[in-house]
Amino acid sequence: MKFLFDLFxxxxFFGSFKWAEGHTDAAHAVVSRYLGDFMAAGLQPAQAPVILATVIAIVATFCQVGYLLARKRKVDGMLWFSLAIIVVFGGLTVYFHDENFIKLKPTILYVAMAVLLLVSQVIFKKNLMRKAMEEQIKLPEQMWARLGYAWIVFLAGLGALNLFVAFVLFANDTSAWVSFKLFGFTGLFLAFIIGQTFFLSKYMQEEA
Known part of the structure; x- marks a missing residue:
């Protein structure tokens, strides 16, 4: 359930972009009417889908935070950070109607998470992955360190991959990048978690 909540x-973003891509004139009309005062002049119909999708993603992230606060539940630091990033880079995307800003958002988020894990583990000697998972699984001491470094490398790799996909592989195909953003990154996360589970299973059995 949390996984779907995080993907909300x-x-x-994906759904609204695909709808707007198929209804460019309608999306352009909506964006021009409701967001025209917040954008630089010269919006083209072809730019409307990513603008509309970005605004909806910003609103959805605010809704995530609002829902947790209304339920008096903790809003973790990464969600606050994600909100800040999408407001800044989404706002730049909307104002300049330039998709390159929103394309940078995943890279900044993933790299920031990797840096946070690295600094915490190396400098402050606090393994955040252990803190998050220790109640669910028991591992030998050295495996927690390996797990932390594995997530650091994985997240940094995702950040680099996003740059390649967004600005090289699909540099002129925003629609393909939007699809990869949902299905590609979600698939990679699931594959990494499943692989991690299989790898750690023998160590969890030894601890049992």
């Missing part, structure tokens, strides 16, 4: 803005 991404799913809405």
């Amino acid at each position: 803005p991404v799913i809405l």
Whole structure:
């Protein structure tokens, strides 16, 4: 359930972009009417889908935070950070109607998470992955360190991959990047978690 909750803005971004891509004139009319005062002049119909999808993703992220606060539940630091990033880079995307800003958002988020894990583990000697998972699984001491470094490398790799996909592989195909953002990154996360589980299973059995 939490996985779907975390994906909520991404799913809405994908859905609204695909709808707007198939209804460019309608999307352009909506964006021009309701967001025209907040954008630089010269919006083209072809730019409307990513603008509309970005605004919906920003609203969805605010809704995530609002929902947790209303339920008096903790809003973790990464969600606050994600909100800040999408407001800044989404706002730049909307104002300049330039998709390159929103394309940078995943890279900044993943790299920031990797840096946070690295600094915490190396400098402050606090393994955040252990803190998050220790109640669910028991591992030998050295495996927690390996797990932390594995997530650091994985997240940094995702950040680099996003740059390649967004600005090289699909540099002129925003629609393909939007699809990869949902299905590609979600698939990679699932594959990594499943692989991690299989790898750690023998160590969890030894601890049992």
